[in-house]
Amino acid sequence: MLDQLLKGSLEDAKSRRQVRPYSAVEAEALARPAALDALAHLAPADHIRVIAEVKRASPSRGDLAEIPEPQALASQYESGGASVVSVLTEERRFKGSLRDLEAVRKAVSIPVLRKEFIGEEYQILEARAAGADLILLIVAALPQETLERLYAFTLELGMTPLVEAHSADEVARSVDLGSQLIGVNARDLSTFELDRDLFGRVADQIPAGVIRVAESAVLGVEDVERYRDAGADAVLVGEALVTNDPIATLGSFLNV
Numbered sequence: 001m002l003d004q005l006l007k008g009s010l011e012d013a014k015s016r017r018q019v020r021p022y023s024a025v026e027a028e029a030l031a032r033p034a035a036l037d038a039l040a041h042l043a044p045a046d047h048i049r050v051i052a053e054v055k056r057a058s059p060s061r062g063d064l065a066e067i068p069e070p071q072a073l074a075s076q077y078e079s080g081g082a083s084v085v086s087v088l089t090e091e092r093r094f095k096g097s098l099r100d101l102e103a104v105r106k107a108v109s110i111p112v113l114r115k116e117f118i119g120e121e122y123q124i125l126e127a128r129a130a131g132a133d134l135i136l137l138i139v140a141a142l143p144q145e146t147l148e149r150l151y152a153f154t155l156e157l158g159m160t161p162l163v164e165a166h167s168a169d170e171v172a173r174s175v176d177l178g179s180q181l182i183g184v185n186a187r188d189l190s191t192f193e194l195d196r197d198l199f200g201r202v203a204d205q206i207p208a209g210v211i212r213v214a215e216s217a218v219l220g221v222e223d224v225e226r227y228r229d230a231g232a233d234a235v236l237v238g239e240a241l242v243t244n245d246p247i248a249t250l251g252s253f254l255n256v
């Protein structure tokens with residue numbers, strides 16, 4: 001499934017490239033004001049940090065919320081105390097778009113993450129041109145060589161890569177990369193199965209000073225507590241925020 005998701009994202013990028021060639025997007029990306037320092041926004045604090053996601057649907061959970069105005073939701077995330085807004089831009093299964101990201105960028109002053117199946121530089125340039133400060137790199141989707149190349153490219157643009165792992169081996173690959181921001185996804189993107197204990201099993205492999213993000217299946221305060229106790233600096237939350245009152249839900253998570 002992960003291969004198909006990546007293939008779909010790359011095909012969509014290819015069609016957009018017919019309209020907006022590489023050099024044009026590169027020029028736009030370079031003309032942007034500098035990316036925000038996401039690591040500073042996510043630095044460990046006395047409360048857990050929340051990366052709040054604009055997410056309409058997913059292949060594992062189906063339709064979650066309409067979200068006619070992603071910018072309005074993102075503003076609520078910011079007022080509610082989120083440290084970063086994640087915007088799913090994958091169109092086929094998650095019903096997102098780069099337009100969502102552009103709209104969110106205009107509405108908030110905290111860092112914005114492009115959540116996408118990224119496999120080539122063009123997609124990273126698009127993210128920067130749309131105003132993203134961070135991009136997601138999924139270790140399971142990429143050979144180490146490609147991962148290293150895209151990681152370096154992201155840093156060259158002044159952006160922060162969030163490197164996502166789903167096993168001890170993938171955490172080791174993320175650490176080898178020198179990643180300063182590592183996400184452990186409880187959901188296996190190939191089978192969609194959830195492993196809520198994975199974060200706790202691999203957290204110690206992540207060196208001190210690296211920001212640890214627990215991703216997926218954070219539905220209630222108990223989940224946030226469990227991840228905090230296991231050493232998470234931040235949680236990445238989609239479903240719980242788009243299906244409940246975002247400000248109240250964020251408030252309860254930040255109070256843990």
Ligand SMILES: O=P(O)(O)OC[C@@H](O)[C@@H](O)c1c[nH]c2ccccc12
Nearest residue numbers: 185215216217218236237238239240
């Ligand atoms: O809606 P949830 O269960 O709170 O999950 C959010 C986020 O972790 C999830 O959307 C996600 C994590 N990694 C991904 C990679 C691609 C697409 C989506 C994701």
